Structures are given as structure tokens and as C-alpha cells.
Amino acid sequence: MSVAPTRTLSTDPGTEVPVIGFGTYPLRGSEGVAAIASALEVGYRFVDTAVNYRNEREVAEAVKASGIAREDVWLQTKVPGRDHTGARRCVETSLQVMDLDYLDSVVIHWPNPSRDEYLTAWEQLVEAREAGLVRHIGVSNFTAAHLDRVVEATGVTPFANQIELHPYFPQEQMRAVDAERGILTQSWSPIARGGDLFEKQAVVAAAEAHDLTPGQVVLAWHVALGAMPLPKSADAQRQRDNLAAASVQLGEDEVAAITALGRADGRLFDADPDHHEEL
Numbered sequence: 001m002s003v004a005p006t007r008t009l010s011t012d013p014g015t016e017v018p019v020i021g022f023g024t025y026p027l028r029g030s031e032g033v034a035a036i037a038s039a040l041e042v043g044y045r046f047v048d049t050a051v052n053y054r055n056e057r058e059v060a061e062a063v064k065a066s067g068i069a070r071e072d073v074w075l076q077t078k079v080p081g082r083d084h085t086g087a088r089r090c091v092e093t094s095l096q097v098m099d100l101d102y103l104d105s106v107v108i109h110w111p112n113p114s115r116d117e118y119l120t121a122w123e124q125l126v127e128a129r130e131a132g133l134v135r136h137i138g139v140s141n142f143t144a145a146h147l148d149r150v151v152e153a154t155g156v157t158p159f160a161n162q163i164e165l166h167p168y169f170p171q172e173q174m175r176a177v178d179a180e181r182g183i184l185t186q187s188w189s190p191i192a193r194g195g196d197l198f199e200k201q202a203v204v205a206a207a208e209a210h211d212l213t214p215g216q217v218v219l220a221w222h223v224a225l226g227a228m229p230l231p232k233s234a235d236a237q238r239q240r241d242n243l244a245a246a247s248v249q250l251g252e253d254e255v256a257a258i259t260a261l262g263r264a265d266g267r268l269f270d271a272d273p274d275h276h277e278e279l
Contacts, residue, residue: 003043004246010182011159012136017074017184019223020246021046022239023232025053035234036062040073042239048162048186048230050078050109051094052278060098075100078109078140079125081279084117087124091133107138107162111146112277118142122150138162140186141273144177151181162186165227167197167218169266170259175225189268190229191218202257206250217258219245224255 006016022044027035032055036047040062049059056077063073075098083090091106106125111118118139125137138160139147151157161178165171165187178185197203198214206217215231215238222229223246231242250258270276 002243002247004045004243009136009159009184011157011184015136017228018044018046018246019228020044020219020243021048021074021076021186021228021230023188023230024049024055024059025232026055027232027234028053028055028058031234032058033061033065037065038234038236039239040066040068042236043243044239045072046074046076046228048076050080051083051090052078052080052109056094056097060100070100074104076105076107077103078107079121080109081112081115081117081277084108084112084115084121087121088128088131088133091125091128095133102132103134105136105138105159106134107140107158107160108142110141110276110278111139111143111273112279113146113274114277118146119150119153122156123154126154126156136160138183140188141271141276143174143273146273147177147181147183157181158183160184160186160228162188162230164188164267164271165222165229166190166192166266166268167200167203167221167258167261168192168263169268170225170262172259172262175227179226185225185227187222187227187229190222190231191215192268197261200261202254202261206254206258209254210248210250212245212248213241216241216245216248217250217254220248220250221255221258223248224250225259
């Protein structure tokens with residue numbers, strides 16, 4: 001077993017976070033528990049879930065089944081839009097569902113700007129952190145304007161911002177925004193669901209040069225950018241392959257060539273945070 005390497009959080013220099021995490025959507029039921037437990041056995045130490053994934057209980061059961069000490073696994077969940085005005089209560093409910101004393105991180109899933117309640121959600125997450133319910137608080141799918149509003153109102157900077165990020169949508173501007181504020185960028189859909197991405201010359205060439213799979217190359221690209229990919233797989237060998245990518249070092253030219261695959265319509269679906277909303 002090879003545990004994922006770590007990096008230091010800019011918002012908390014005393015804390016290390018794995019450079020790659022395990023995504024759990026839509027792993028549920030006994031098969032979901034088995035898949036998540038397998039990921040932990042393989043060496044993942046960061047598990048990402050959400051209230052809307054409806055698998056928080058499975059994540060907690062997998063940690064217990066793995067035999068790995070609770071303090072050695074970073075567990076992250078997300079507050080849905082419908083709970084923005086009751087974010088602290090949402091955290092308390094997640095703790096009850098997962099039978100935990102604390103969560104390592106909780107993030108706001110979407111800003112849902114038309115409802116204009118994300119600042120209230122952030123204020124309540126600050127309260128939850130101060131109460132010891134959660135150790136780190138963050139956001140997901142936030143723009144620069146959303147980030148600046150919550151920071152200016154509370155003086156608290158999110159430790160992370162989880163955004164859609166993959167070679168077809170490399171998010172140079174948003175990654176720079178996060179970096180300027182010391183915020184860790186987490187990547188959802190990091191391999192863009194595979195498909196023809198794995199056939200692109202920039203990916204194939206890097207795979208051949210480093211004796212890697214195309215998927216490993218794309219995940220290594222995320223790590224090279226300083227982003228934290230959250231790949232999901234129920235297959236143990238694929239889990240191992242994905243985790244191994246965290247230790248791969250691509251050349252600057254290879255990273256640039258993969259980034260150049262980005263395109264204006266690169267989103268997987270119409271998920272512009274200024275307009276897309278999920279409750």
C-alpha cells in the first residue's frame with residue numbers, strides 16, 4: 001500500500017492534505033461501502049462526499065470497515081443549496097448520519113446566487129468551525145466575486161474551492177484567483193469522463209513517455225497545476241493506478257500541451273456558477 005503524498009495548506013500551514021482524493025458520487029449501498037473501503041485500503045486518505053450524494057453513511061461505514069484510524073482519514077462533505085440558511089444544522093445532521101464527532105472539512109456545494117443565501121451559509125460554517133464541529137471550511141463552484149464577498153464579510157478565507165477542472169476546461173483564471181487568495185483548488189470531473197480526451201496526442205504522448213495510462217497522465221497534470229483531483233472508481237486496480245499518478249512528475253512542456261486542449265465550450269454541461277443552481 002502506498003499512501004497518497006501530501007501538500008501544506010496555505011490557509012493553515014500546520015496542516016497537510018493529500019494531493020489527490022477519492023470522489024464518491026454515486027457510490028451507494030453495500031457496493032458503495034466496498035468500493036470506498038477498497039480505496040482506503042489502496043492508500044487514499046481523503047474522501048469527498050456530499051449531502052446530495054446520499055452516501056455519507058456509506059463513507060462512514062467504509063472508514064470503520066477499513067480499520068484505519070479515524071484521525072488518519074480526511075472526510076469532507078458538502079452543504080446543499082436548500083440548507084444554506086441552516087448550514088450549521090446541516091453539519092450537525094451529517095455528523096449524526098456518519099456517527100462522527102467532527103468532520104475534517106465541509107464546503108458549500110453551490111453558491112446559488114439567485115437565492116442569495118450563500119453568505120449566510122458561510123457565516124454558519126464559521127460558527128460550526130468555532131464550535132469544533134468541523135476543522136476546515138470551504139466552498140465549491142465559487143467565482144472570484146463569491147469568494148471576495150464571503151471573505152470580506154467574515155474575514156475567513158475558504159481552505160478550498162472545488163470546481164469543474166479538466167484538460168477541456170483548465171480554468172486558468174479561476175485557478176489564479178484561488179492561488180492569489182491561498183485557496184486550494186479541488187477538481188471535480190478531473191478526467192472529463194474520459195472519452196476522446198484519452199485519444200488526444202498531448203495525453204497519448206505523455207502516457208507513452210512515462211509508461212502511464214492516459215488517465216494517470218491527466219491526474220498527474222492536475223497535481224502539476226497544484227490542483228487536487230478527486231477521481232472516482234469502484235475498481236481496485238483503477239484506484240491504485242489513479243493514486244499512483246499523484247507521484248508522477250510531468251515536464252513543463254507536457255503540462256502546457258495538455259492545458260492547450262482547453263476550449264471555450266469545455267464544460268461538461270451548463271454549470272456556470274453564476275447561473276447554474278442546485279438545491
